[in-house]
Amino acid sequence: MSEETENLTIRLLQEMRAQIERTNMRIEEMTDQITDLVQRIDGNTLVFNLVAGVVHDHEDRIVTLEGGRS
Structure with a gap:
């Protein structure tokens, strides 16, 4: 019995x-x-930040161009 238990x-x-x-x-x-x-x-975050920077730069350039035409 003991051996079976072991x-x-x-x-x-x-x-x-x-x-x-x-x-x-x-x-x-x-x-x-x-x-x-x-x-x-992390890679997507980097890409999104780069895209956001480019978009922001384009917005600034567009505002400058539109402001220069007024």
């Missing part, structure tokens, strides 16, 4: 370890995906 305990501990390893692998995959997402967001 075998059961060992088997349950092995199953728990396997489950933890699978969970850790999923967490690593999610971490990689989040890192990729953050990099994309």
